[in-house]
Amino acid sequence: MFKNYFKTAWRNLLKTKGYSAINIGGLAVGMAVAMLIGLWVYDELSFNKYHQHYDRIAQVMQRASFNGKLVTQTANPALMGPAIKEGYGSDFKHVLQASWVGGHLVxxxxKPFNKTGLYIEPGGPDMLSLQMIKGTKDALNDPYSIILSASTxxxxxxxxxPMGKVLKFDRNYSVKVTGVYEDLPNNxxxxxxxIMMPWQLWLTQNPWVKQMDDPWGSNFSQTFVQIADNADMQKVSAKIKNVKLKYVNEGEKRYNWEVFxxxxxxxxxYNDFKNGVNIGGNIKYVWLFGIIGIFVLLLACINFMNLSTARSEKRAKEVGIRKAIGSMRWQITKQFFMESYIVVMAAFILSIVLLAVLLPLFNNVAGKQIVIPWSNSGFWLLNLAFIFITGLLAGSYPALYLSSFNPLKVLKGTFKAGKGAVVPRRVLVVLQFTVSVMLIIGTIIVYQQIQYAKxxxxxxxxxxxxxxxxxxxVKQHFETIRNELKNAGAIEEMTASNSPLTGVWNTNGGFDWEGxxxxxxxxxxxxxxxxxFGKTIHWDIKEGRDFSRDYATDSAAFIINESAAKFLGLKDPVGKILKWDNKPFTIIAIIKDIMQESxxxxxxxxxxxxxxxxxLFNTIVRLNPNKDISSSVRIIEQELKKYTPDVPFDYQFVDESFGDKFKTEQRIGKLASYFSILAIFISCLGLFGMASFVAEQRTKEIGIRKVLGASVPNLWRLLSTEFVALVLLSCVIAAPIAYFYLKGWLINYDYRIAISWNVFLFASIIALFITLITVSYQAIKAALANPVKSLRTE
Structure with missing residues (x-):
């Protein structure tokens, strides 16, 4: 019986090669996109699962009231770890103080190497479950040790x-290699x-930490913990809530510090915090692309349903004869499901090929290192379930609909598909283009939001x-280097600062002012x-004057931005006094806001x-605009080599660093645009197949109309009108749904666009244009056909 089903299904597919190709091609693209998104979602959801105890590891963070708002931060005082150990040690397996991740010269x-690393207490390798290739997880016990990744x-x-080899570290210290660990995965x-170094070495390099008058008043390090095996994360978090308030002075207590x-x-x-509350984060993109993956696969399944039911009249006699000679409905249903699964299997094989080809390109856009887990049995079990669900989804409606035909009507020749077939097909086409139009609108809004911020x-x-x-x-010879570079014509100006132009590395409290x-x-x-600084970056002074060496008092002066002027609430702030830790500073200028953060x-x-x-930690140079960039950079490098011959010249263009701020949104925008194109492609495949079938079905009608004098434009309009109407309906449905969800996405950004009706109009025009191109080929082909050929059997 199975063999008979298979043979019949195979013959039917070969008989209609064009429709079969559309079905298989559309399903293959849909399945490939769904698998790509599935692998991406899995990669996101499995983030940090490399670490054996990832569900028991946490970062100690703080909430405090700053400037009238509740602010969340990851920076802690260096004494945070010891205080938690002392007061709540039984609740933790590890409490580790660590530096920030940064570049180091090894x-x-x-031979110098620039490598990224951090300082951490000796328990770091054990807490992070580092796979030690050489050495043990106690490798950081020696304060002058260093452990390296395998690639390093x-x-x-x-x-x-490398074991036991001595490296010169940050040009000042000799450290011994005591371990090599497996490189951590991308997720x-x-x-x-x-590289990792002992926290004790950082304290040695920064003696000011132990010399601070108020060690609890400065937040400059990180604290990581692993809770005890029998502890509960939420309960432990609640326990340590007031740990900082036990130690800070009265001035710090007014910030209402909370530790969690x-x-x-x-x-x-879940990495976004607003007003002290976690508001989610990248999880919204996991949901977004998960839904897109389901919809894209659904679009491909809709093509199969539509084309299968559209050809119902051609299959009606087959069903009628089968029923007349005794076939039961469930047997005919099986037959059509067999056809569905043959198409799905063929599509799956093609989709695996597409997946292998597209994955490197996808990784490049998504910033991932995803691989197809060929040897993972779970992957293949999921694929079997994927095939079963897709076949069931694609084949259920055609199988149930086609098997329901009345054999008496079919064999008498009185069977007509009627509204029972046409209406569901129209609904499915509307659904297809509703999803496609929503994706187009979403892509446009993401692009506009990025451009708006840029x-x-x-x-x-x-x-x-x-x-x-x-x-x-360089600090010791700063003025000499600056003058030499200016005289050489390589630079326009040079400055140094505490924070880079694209970030904030330092904040302070202790300010007071009138009112x-x-x-x-x-x-x-x-x-x-x-x-x-101002001359180098070309900041825009609204009021007052720039810093000047001609004024000795500028060593106790502030230049403030517009936001600060507004926050201080001072009338005519230039010339007013702003106290910092009771030391008076004169405000000499107001500048336009400089965007250093998001x-x-x-x-x-x-x-x-x-x-x-x-x-100061950063040098900022404005290159001479009248000189070749590479030549100027080479001169700067040569000048710095006079003073730091053993330090590689590692620089970044500020505009590139600024561009990095848009990476996440740009990736999401690119992925959304690619998925939109694929969704439209799948929808157009179905539309092309439907237009082809409609043109074939109405061949005689078109021939009669041509004989009676109908023109090609009239016939083109006749065949295109229904599809255009369906797509217009899709646009009407898609607009409010897209508006609702995109408004919710934009609300996460304080600086955001207003959604314009032009976006919906533009998306609708795109959808209509694509529809007309897709349908017109078949419509014009049918309109140009010789009516004699279509009517000769009449």
Whole structure:
């Protein structure tokens, strides 16, 4: 029986090669897209699962009231870890203090390597479940030790055993290699780490930490924990809530510090906080693309349903004869399901080929390193379930509909498909294009939001600016280097600052001014700079004057941004006094807001002051616009080599760093646009097949109309009108649904576009244009056909 079903199904598919190709091709694309999205979703949901105890690891974070708002931060005082150990040690297996991830210079045999790493207490390798290739997880017990990732060890030592080798670290310390660990996968939070060093070495390098008057008043490190095996994350988090308030002074207590644990399982997908509350994060994109994947597959299944039921009259006699000679309805249903599963199997094989071809391109766009798990039995079991569900979804309606035909009507020749077949097909076409139009609208809105943020005034001229590190020798000879580079014509100006132009590395409290509410706790980005900072970046002064060496008082002066001027509430703030830790600073200028942080959020009130070279970390240079960039960069490198010959010249263009702020949104926009194109392609395949069938079905009608004088444009309009009407209906349905969901997405951004009706009109025009192109070929072909051929049997 099965063999008979298979043979009949195979013959029917071969008999209609064009429709079969459309069905298989559409399903293959839909299945490939669904599998791509499925692999991406799995990669996102399995983030950090590489770490054996990821569900028990957390980062210690803080909430505090700053500037009238509840703010969440990851930075902690260096004493946070010891205080938690002392008060709540039994609730934790590990409590580890760590630095921020940053670049470090590692030198071996006079060959320098720039590597990313962090300092962490000795329990780090054990807590993170590092797979030690050489050495043990106690490898950081020695304060002058270092452990390397496998790729870093290979890059530095080649095939030589690295264990026990001595490296020069950050040009000041000698450290011994005590371990090599397996590189972490791309979907792990610490995957960028290439080296790890002991926290004790960081404390040795920064003696000021132990010399601070108020060690609880400065937040500059991170704290990671692993809770005890029998502990509950939420309960432990509630326990440590007030740990900081036990130690801070009265001035700090007004910030209402609250300490809590943010589990590693939520670092990646639930990483956004607003007003002290977690509001989600990347999880919204997991839901978004998961839904898109389901819809794209559904579109392909709709093609199968539509084309199968559209040809119902051609299959009616077959069903009638089968029933007349005794076939039961369930047997005929089986027959049509067999056809469905043959199509799905063929489509699946093709989709696997498409998946293998598209995955490298997809990884490039998505910033992933996803691989097809060929050897994973779970992958193939899921695929079997995927085939079963897709076949059931695609074949259920045709099988149930076609098997329901009345044999008496069919064999008498009185059977007509009627509205029972036409209406569902129209509904399915409307559903297809509703999804497609929604995706088009979504792609346009994402693009507009990115462009809106990109075109936002940033308060300085980023073109021609480069940023690089500020080494101690450069600090000692800063003015000499600046003058030499200007004389060589390589630069227009040069400055140094505490924070880079595309980030905020330092904030301070302790500010007071006339009219300030005594109960208001404030915390402002406070950027230390040199005198030529404004001239270098070309900031825009609204009121007052720039810093100048001609004024000795500028060492106790502030330049503030517009947001700060508004927040302070001072009338004519230029010339007014702003106290910082009771030391008076004079406000000498107001500048337009400089966007250093997220382009999608408001600029914070920010201050700029002249600072010592020792407190600055970034060099910013404006290249000479009249000189070749590569030539200028080469001159800068040569000049720096005079003072730091062992340090590679590692620089970044500020406009490229600024562009990095849009990476997530751009990736989402690109992926959404590609999926939209594929969804439209699948919908158009179905539309092409439907138009072909309608033209075939109405061949005689078209021949009669041509004989009676109908023109080609009239016949084209006749065959296209129904499809255009269906697509217009889809546009009407898609618009409010897309508006509702996109408005919810945009609300996550404080700086956002207003959704315009033009977007919906433009998306509708695109959909109509694509529809007309798809349908017109078949319509015009039918209209141009010789009526003699279509009517000769009449």
């Amino acid at each position: 030198t071996y045999n006079n 060890a290979k890059a530095i030592f080649g095939n030589t055993d 792990a939070s610490f995957n960028e780490l290439k 644990l943010h589990p590693m399982s939520k670092w990646h997908l 075109n936002r005034p940033i308060g300085y001229s980023k073109n021609g600016l480069i940023n690089f590190g500020f080494e101690s020798e 300030k509410d005594p109960a208001l706790a404030v915390d402002f980005p406070n950027n230390g700079v040199t005198y030529d 382009p999608f959020y408001p600029v914070r009130p920010t201050l700029y002051h002249i600072d010592k070279y020792d407190n």
